[in-house]
Amino acid sequence: MRLLLLASLLAAPLLTGVAALPSRQDEEATVSYSGFKVYRINTLGRTPEVQDKLSALSSYEQWHQDAGHLDVLIAPDEAAAFEGLGLDYRVMHQDLGTSISAESPVANKKKRQDDPLAWFETYHNYEDHIQYFRDLHDAFPNNSEMVSSGKSYQGRDIFGIHLWGPGGPGKPAVLYHGTVHAREWITAPVVEYITLQLINGYNAGNNQTKSFLDRYDYYIFPFVNPDGFVYTQTTDRLWRKNRQPPPSDAANATCLGRDINRNWEHGWDSNPRGSSTNPCSQTYRGAAPGDSPENAGLDAFVRQVRDRQGIKLYIDWHSYGQYLLFPFGYAETLYAPELGKWTKAASMISETIRDSSDAATTYTFGGSGATLYATSGSAPDHVYSVGRAEWSFTIELRDTGRFGFVLPPEQIRPAAEEMWAGQRVLFSLLDETFFDGVGAAQVYQQQGVAAA
Structure with missing residues (x-):
């Protein structure tokens, strides 16, 4: 019981x-x-x-x-x-x-054929998500490829899609990690929606979307914790970690799972409040940094992209609370030199999300450790410090505590639409020639394109 x-x-x-x-x-x-x-x-x-x-x-x-x-x-x-x-x-x-x-996944394939956005009216099974990304690739065959950062503990492929614009791949990278914590179902459809908008906008000749793919490559991984996600659909909806057994000599050797967002090398053991050494804890950090196959593969991919083309933007997608957070998570009073720039950008993103949302959705922003709580061994700290990402964010999606992890399906599309509006502002700000602290509307105006 x-x-x-x-x-x-x-x-x-x-x-x-x-x-x-x-x-x-x-x-x-x-x-x-x-x-x-x-x-x-x-x-x-x-x-x-x-x-x-x-x-x-x-x-x-x-x-x-x-x-x-x-x-x-x-x-x-x-x-x-x-x-x-x-x-x-x-x-x-x-x-x-x-x-x-x-919120149980519903099959609505016929409806999706008639309306592509019907995908965002319900949650879906893992295999359907895989097929969805294959379909995205098929819709953008000359400017995309399916990629992988390796295998999960149970052998599932950590798949993603790579998008690029004219001139071929190799531009500075925008890197997304979704479904880091298994129970946070809203993250995958949000990054899928953003991917769809990038592809559809480029194919339709939208000047703004084309400008994003002119300047950056996009690497989008919707499920970096596939084993945990599948487990939430088959066994325990509230499972958080991966499904890896603890070390055989652990005091609690029957408790499964590592927290993928506490297993990164940078800052791994820097704050006792930021993770746990107990395998039964939700924030169990593992026996050593990168000792989960998921993190080992993701870290290798980060370093590869860093050395090949550089990382312009990294986002670790989570729920819930509606936060825009940036390094550092392991120290409540340590801030990156880019704090001022990131804060101004986050303010503009939050403003845009609020104005674009029927619910006037509000996002709080600030340094991760100071704004929310300590998180040692977290991905944004690592990808900023080791991956040398110029911008590194955690985004905690809807909501602020009405539904929490079990977000009703009718909120999927609004959450995705408002976040696409916010991401358009962020993409515009990555090139600092557009960054002068003005409001979001002026950013669009500087580019000579419509905000829509």
Whole structure:
């Protein structure tokens, strides 16, 4: 029973003092979240008090934490005890099992043939995502290729697509990593939407889109954690890490998975609050930097692109919280020299997203460690410091805590559309001849093209 599994792991806390998620073996039955509730707790100025009260529960799981909130998952028979703690909370999911059922992948191939954007009305199975990228390549055959950074622990190809403009490949690179954490389903369709817009815009002769591919090559990897993603679809919707066993001599040798965003070399063991040495933790960093096959392959690819053409922009795509974050994550008070430029750009991106969204979506921005929390061994720090990326961001997509990881399918397309608007601004700013701190509308105007 899930509650017993959770209770047995209370001795293995995360950095925040919250019980770690349980590990499960591949042969286990699908995990049911029927009747489980997700609560958002107001912790502003009261985090120690909140955590002290939570310790009275037999079990709970942390979903997410920021400067003012803690989102927790509570089992059905603990809900009354939680609600009696006297905390300031609201309910995110009244029945998480019902919410998960509502977002289940749906086959709508006939509709997609009639309307290509229908793809973004639902979530999809892993094999369908692979075929979608093959279809993208077929739509841009002379200016694209399928690429790979190697294999996952279970042998799945870490596939991606490489796009380029006139004159052939070899220009400075824009590099995307999606689905780093398995349960963050919204990331793959967002990067797919951006890829589709780049291809369609170029094929249609859109001056703005052509200008992006004139200047940069794009390497887009939608699933850098394919094993974990497949596991979220077959067994446990809330799985986060990869599916690699821990070292045989580990104290908790039954807990599977490394956190791919804590396994990078740069800053790997620089902050004890930024990752965990416990294999049962959600932020387990591994026994050594790059000791997951996923990270080893991704790192080799980063270094190859660095040495061949240079990396102009790197983005690590995540959810949730709506943040635009940049190095450094492992140190709350250490900032890169590019902080001023990145901050101005992030402000313009956030402004554009807000203005383009019917929901007036707002993105918070700043240095990762100072704005959100410490993350040692993270990809943006590594690709900036070792990969020498000129721009390096983490983007945390929708939402800010109404639905969290289980984002309804009807929000996929709006999330993708607003982020495409923000990315157009960012692509325009990468060439510093366009960067003078003016507003987003003026950036478009400088290029002599329409904002649409």
